[in-house]
Amino acid sequence: MLSCNDICLDYVEATRVTHALKGVSLDFSPNKLHGIMGPSGSGKSSLLYILCGLKSPTAGNVALDGTSITNMSDAACARLRSQKFGFVFQQPFLLNYLTALENILVGINPDELSASVQKAESLLSYLGLDGMGDKYPSMLSGGERQRVAVARALIGNPDIVFADEPTAALDKDNGYKVMSALADWAVDHTVIVVTHDADMLKGADVIHHLIGGCLVDDQSSNVR
Amino acid sequence: MRHPLSPFTYLTRNPSKVLPMGFVIVLCVFLIAAVASIANSIDLTVRTIYRYTEFFTYVIPQRSTQSVPMDQRAILEMQPEIDRIIEGGVFFVNIKTVVGRLPFVVIGSTPEERDYLLKRIGATLIEGRMPEDGKPEVVVSQPILENRNLKLGDVIAGPLDDGGIAGSPVPVKVVGVLKSDIWVAMSSRTFTDKTFLLTPKCLLFTTKVPSDLDVVNERLMPVGRKGDGFLSPEKVNVLTRANLLAEVRDSLSSMYMIMEVVSATVIFVIALMSGMLSNIYFTQRIPEFGVLAALGISRARLMMKIVWETVILTVIAWAIGSVLSVFLLTYLAANVFKQRGLFLDAMDPWAYQHTLPIPVAITIFAMVTVWVRLKRLDAVSVIERR
16 A cells, blocks of 8 residues: 655755654555546645655655655666556657557566567557557547557556646547546555546546645545 | 567658768768878888888998898898899889879889899789890889879880989880789889989898898898897898888877867767757757656666667667768779879778777767756656646
């Protein structure tokens, strides 16, 4: 289980200190879709990056199954992200010189490549991208590109998927398709989605609200 | 299926980023190989033109005497390895070289001595005839004819020849052509004796076993220690392959040093430029590396990816540059330089050794610049740049 305890994040600019997160503590129980909602600047993306080890908090601790990841070395943290986590960003960030299939396989270890190709093709099919494996990102629509990014996040069979505004750049239809795929994944994995769009979190198990860097309303009830 | 992060994937799918750098390396390799080959060709030119010194040695009297003193000749006669000692009259014809016109010796000998020397160097008459006794005629090997652009019956030396000691008071014609790679020109002893009255007579000697020539030469007048040999440097000079090369290398040492400095500067500038190019390309690829880092690809693996991309690119470009250099220099050697008396080895290993630092320097520069950028890479700032 992923949990964070008393997370604080301060940005210092010259003499001015901005408190982006003020003592956030959360437990993310497994096999659930967790939503983190809040207005722009509420600190939800920062919290997500701290949870996945991409950013270090000013204070507090993040633990995965009881082991702290906050003070891990860069290399250990990269290994953890590669083996346990999957990521979907606001933009797909596909490599434009790789095909859709290759983009999905980009994070796979070379010795697992052959075994992962079929799985990648299955994911493409599952995400409604049949026959698009050999297409380059420039040949795909925005929604298709984001679904390729979802497949890239899921290919390593991660325990936890982190999604930062995954539907922000998509229309409603494509947004629902992406969220539907993430919700399916949350049946037997943990998915944490940051968004400001309440519609997209209709299928979430738990929604946490952040305002001004503080957790204001921890809804631990099932809202699905 | 090749891994998406394989360096080959990036290199083959991004020609617009890869080719300019590859092109710069190819040109750089050609530049260095050409400069080094041309510099080294002077040595090769001397070795080619004076290759007859591999078969016999000249002993030339010092300026004050017309022939080799008897005591010096006696020393030669005492050397057990020596096969024959031949006294020859000489005169000189001009040949074209990279450093301008140079006099090339024509040996005046008896028919029997001439046949002996030609047999020793393996030269055979393929066109015309041998010079007649006392007549202004010469037989020359093919490379001399090509160098002077002459044919059978043409005048090779005459009263109007330019240059210091080359020329003849009467026109001297080419009457025979020898098949041989070795530059050699021969006339009759009677002709040289009656025409070149003031030119000193020199001695030529051969050894019973040709490979002993160097040993005997070194004993008679060691290279760099003339006074330590059996022969007296005050009375005679000895023209051997070893001292000829030593003199050439000594006189060219400054030029070689300048070439090394030029070559090192070019390599440094190219490496610096390539490092900067790598940096620019890396800047363009920051989103790529930021995302890969966020996905869990370690910085060490990203660094290795860049290193391999650079190594593969530079090695391939170096190989293409080397092959291109071989072809271009072969063409230039045959069609441009040879006619000008410059012998250039298009596959001179020394020249290509000088190009080896190019891929090494570029890889090191690229690695250092990219590593600094990679160390500072913040994946979140890349992802959040919306």
